[in-house]
Amino acid sequence: MAERPLPAPGNAAVADLREGVADIWRKTLGLSEVRDEHHFFDEGGDSLLAVDAATLLRELTGTELALDILYDYPEFGALTTLLAGTDGISAPEPRALTGPEERLWITEQLHHGSAVYHIAVRYRFDGALDAARLRAALDALAVEHEALRRGFVRPGLAVAAAKVSVPLRWVDGRNIPETSVSELLDTEARTPFDLARPPLLRALLLDQGDSGSQLLLTVHHLVCDGISLSLLESELQRLYEGGRKGPSDDGADGHGREAASSTGEVKPEPGSALDFWHTALADAPRGLSLPHDLPRPARLGTAGGAHRVTLTDEQLAPVFAFAEQERLSDFMTWLAAYVVGLAAVTGDRDLVVAVPLSAREREQRDEVGMFVDVLPLRFTLPPGTTARTLVRQVRRVVTQALAHRRIPFQTLVEEFWPSGERARAPLAQTSLTYLDTSWCGLRLGGHWAEREQLGTGTAKYEVLWQVTKRARGTVCELEYAADLFTAEHAAAVHERLLTAVRDAFAAPDSELPGPITPTTATGFTGVHDRVRRHAEVRPGATAVQHGADTISYGELDRRARAVAAGLRTAGFVRGGVVAVPMERGIAAVTACLGVLYAGGAYLPVDTAQPAGRTRDIVSAAAATAAVVSDEGAAGMLAGVVPVHRLDELLATDPQLCEPVPLTGADVAYVMCTSGSTGQPKAVIVPHRAVNRLVPDAEFVTFSPGDRVAHVSNPAFDAATFEVWGALAGGGVLVVADRDVLLSPARMRAFLAEQRITVMFLTVTLFNQLVDFAPDAFRHLRVLLFGGEKQDVRRLERLFGEHPPAQVVNGYGPTENTTFSTTHAVTPQDIAAGVIPLGRPLPRSTAYALDESGKPVPPGGTGELYVGGDGLAHGYLGAPELTAAAFVPDPFATEPGQRLYRTGDQVRVGPDGGYAYVGRFDDQVKVRGHRVELAEVEWAVRRQAGVADAVVLSRRTPDGAEILAFVSAGARMEGTEPLNAASLSTALRAQLPPYMLPTVVVVDRVPVTPNGKADRTALLDTLSQTRRENNAPDVAQDTGRQPQEPHPDEVDETVAALWRKVLDTERALPGDDFLNLGGHSLKAMRLLALLDEELGADVELVDFLENPTLGGLAALVREQLGEEDTARPRRGRTS
C-alpha cells in the first residue's frame, strides 16, 4: 500500500503531539525512525509493550485512553490522527444528534452491544477481488464521506475524526466448509461496534478461490440508511476502479430508497404539525394484539429471528393489477397489504404502524448518513372495510402524514407516550420497510454481485415486515422478537398474514377476511365475545390447562355453546341466574362461559361450604337453574332449583345456540359475600364492570402469550380477574389445585413448570409463600396481591430476593369488581414503609370523604368511596342494603352516577394518593375472604345451649383470627355442659371454613362500664387459658388428660411446631387441629415447618383426614420411613 498523505498538521500542537507519540514508539519498540505506515505489532510490539505504550500515551495526552488502543490503531499515522482528534486539536466540533440519529442512539443506550441497528450486506462475486485496491477504495470512501468518520459519544453527541482507516479483514476461505462460512459472516455482521470509535463501517473479504469471493459490508445504521447504501455501492465501485472524486452521477434515485420518500417534496407546516399528530393519535391503541406464543417479558430484548418467503411476480400479479387501478405506489401497496395482514392476525381494528420516511433535504442528496425517521401511521378498519376502501385510507393517511412530517419521532414519543411505559415500544410496535433492490449491487473488477441483506439475529420491533423487490421475485420477511415468538409460530403467523393479503386483494370489494370483532346488535363486546373471537382465530390454541388436561379455544367454545343451547332448550332466558357449584377447573370455566353465551349470569358457589349455606345462597341469588358436575352438588340442590348435569348439557347440538346480543348493563355474574345481618349478600355484577377490570385495564394487559394462574376460589372475585383476564386476552388459564396452593414447594414448582406469567394471591397466601419460597415468583411478569392489608416486611423480603418483573397491589371490594385501585409497588414504597392503594382503574373514581361527604385534604383520613364502570348494580333482593351502600355521586361529570361506600378508612397522602388504615365496621378479612363478624355471631347464637356470644377478631402472624366467646345459659337437668368441641363441630356444618371461629367457653361475657362486651378482658381470658397449659375450655376432642411426655424427638418437634402454629401451650395426641383455631393455611404453615425441620413432606390432604397431633406425628414418622425410633433426617434446609 502506498504511503498515504496525512492531513497537513493544522498547527504546532499537532506537530508536538506527533513528536511525543513518535518518541513513545521509539522507546517501546526500540526504533530509530517512525513513519505513518509503521505497524506497532509488525515492528516488534507485543501485548505487554502495547500496554506500556498505552500508559505512556495516557500520560502524554492526559486522557484516559483505552489500554488496548494500539490494537485498534496499530498504524502510527492513524494513531496520531486519532489522538489529535481526541484531543480536540483538529477534529470538528462535536454536534448534537439529528432526530433520526437520536432515535437510534436511545435504543442503543437501552441495548448496549446489540447488533439491532447493524446493516449487513453481502455481495457474492464469481471472481477474485483485489484486497489492496478494495482497502484503498474503502479508505478513500471514508475520506469523502464524513459519516464514515463519525462516532457517537455520551450524552448524545456526534464527533467526526479527521481520518480513519476502514477495517478490512481478508480471509482465505478456500478450504472452509459452508457452515463455517455462514458462522464467520454471522459473527462479522453481529460483532458490536464501539460507537465512539469510527469508522462504523467494516468489511470482510472472503476469498473462495475458484468459487469466487464474498464481500460483507457491515455498517451501523447511525451513519447509513437505504439511500446511503446505494451511494456507498456506486462510490465504492468508482473508487475501486480508480475513479476520481465526485458526486455520483448515476444517482441513487429510484434504487433502494425508502418508498415513502418518493412522494417527493411536501411543504412543511411545522406550526400545525403537532396539532395534526394530536388529532391523529388521540386515544391510539397502546399495543398490538399480536398472537405471540411466548409470554411477554417485562421488557423486550433485541434478540430476533426472521421468516422469509419469496413471492414470484405471477403470485403478485393480482395485487399489482389492483394497485395500478388505484394508482398506488409500490410502497403504499405493500403498506395496505401489511395493514390487511396485521388486522387478520391480530384481530385489531385500530392499528399504528411505524413507517420509515427519508428526511433528506435536496442538498443532502449525495450525502451518506442517517436521514430516515419514522412516522406512526394509524389505520382504523370499521366493519365493512374492503381492500379498496383500505388502500384509499392508506393513500390519505400517508399523504397527510407527509405533510406534517417535520416532527421528529422522538418528539412525538415525548409528547404522546407516558415516560414510565416501558413494556412496549413507544407509539408503534410494528413497522414495514419496502426496498426495491433489483438494481442494487456492486460491479468490481468486471464482476457483478447483487446486494443481499443478511440477518443479524435481532428484531427492531415486535414484528417488522421487510419487503424487498429483487431482480427475481419479491422477498417478504417477517422479523420477529424472539422474546415473543418461537420460529415455528412466527412462520405460521407470517403464512396467515400472507394468505389474508392474497384473499383481500383477490376480491378487493369484499369485506376484509379474518376475524371481525363480534359486534352484537347492541355494539357491546363482552368477555365471552372475546373468547369466541379467539376460538375463531386460533381454535387449536390452549385455553385452559389443568394438570394433564387441556382444552383448546375451539373446543371450549364448542362446549360452552352446547351448554348455552342446552340451557335455552330447557327454557332458560336472558338475565337468568345459573348456580355453578364447582371447584375451579375446565368444567367450571365451560359452565360459566356457557351461561354467558346463553345471556345469563353465573353464580359461582363455593363447594367447600356447608350444604345449608349453599342452598341459602342459591335461593338468595334467585337462581333459576344450576349446572353441576357431580352427584353431591346435584343432591344438595335438588328441589331448590332445576339442576342440569354438565355432561348432559354437552350432548346438546351447539348449533342451536343463537348468540344473545347483550349490553354492558346485562349481568355477568352474581357473587356472594358475607353479610352483617347474618345472611350472605348477593352482589350483581354487570358485563361492563368485567370489561373495565380486564380487557380494558391498564394495570396489566393480557395477551395470547400469557399463562395466568387460576388459584382463586371461583366464588371469590379474584377469579373474575384470573379467568376472564386469561381468556379474553387469548392466553392460557392454568389451574392450580388446592394442594399446590398449600405447599410452598409445590407452588414454586408449579410456577416454574407451568411458566406462569401472571398471578394474583391474597396477602395471606402471598405472605406464606414469601416466608417459605421467596424465590418462587422470579419468572412472573406480574404478581398481584390484595384482599387484605399487606405486610411491608414480606414485600421487602420479596424485593430483596427474586422479585418478579412487576408487583401490583390490587385493592377493592366485590361491589366494585375485584379491583378499585391498583399500584405498582416500588422499592421506594417499601423503604417508606407504606404501600399506596394507587390509582383508580379506567373509567373509575375513588374519593376519600369525611363524615359530611366532603373530600379529605392531604394528611387526613376518611372513608373511601369508589365509583365508575366497575360498580355492581347492587345486592339481589336487598334494596335497603343497596341504597345504604350505593349513594349518589356529587362529583360525577355524568348525571345520576353512584358511589359505593367501602367502609375502608384511608389516609390521603401528600400527592393525593391513598393508604389503607382500617375498617369502620366489624368486617374482617380472613385469608382474603370478607367476613362480617355479625354473620358469625348470628350463627353462634343460634346453637343450642348458647346464652350469650361475642365474636371478635384479632391479628395473628397468619392474618385475622376469629374468636367466639360463648357462655352457657342455665343448664337443664340431663343436658351436656356447653362444650367447645361439639359447638365447633356444629358450626362447621353451617359456616364456610374461613368463617369458623375458635370457640372459647367462658362463665360469663365481661362487659365494660358502658355495657359493651369488654374486648380486652375477653382476649385476656384467652391468653390465660392458653397459658394454663391445658386450656380446659378451648375446643378439644379428648377431654382432660394430663400432658404426656413425648417419647422421641420427632414427636417433640411435631408438638413444638404444633404449639407454635396454633399459638397454644397445649399439645396432646388427641387434640384436633381444626378445633383449636387451625385452618388450612395454618396447616400449610405447620407442614412447611415440618418439612424444614425434619425433612418430612406430609401431604395436606393426608393430614386433614385425621387432623390430630397424634395422627400428624404418625404421618411424619411414616414419611421419614422410620418405624421405631425417629431421628431428624436432615437439618434446616433454608
Added chain:
Amino acid sequence: MSERTAEAQYTVVCNTEEQYSIWAEGRPVPGGWRHTGVSGTKEECLAHIGTVWTDMRPKSLRVAMGEN
C-alpha cells in the same frame, strides 16, 4: 357508623336508572337524582326503599330486555 348518623335526617332519592338511595336532608341533590318526597331517619328512608324498589336491574337494562 350508626353512631355518627343516628340523629341525622335523610331523604329518599332516585336517579334516571330508577336506582334508589338516601341523601342527607338539606344538602343539594347531585345532578341526575331527584327527591321522591320521602324523608326521615336513615332507617325510615331505607325501610321505604325496601318497599318501593322491587327490581334491582337498572332501567336501561330493563328497556334493553324489552321490558320497561
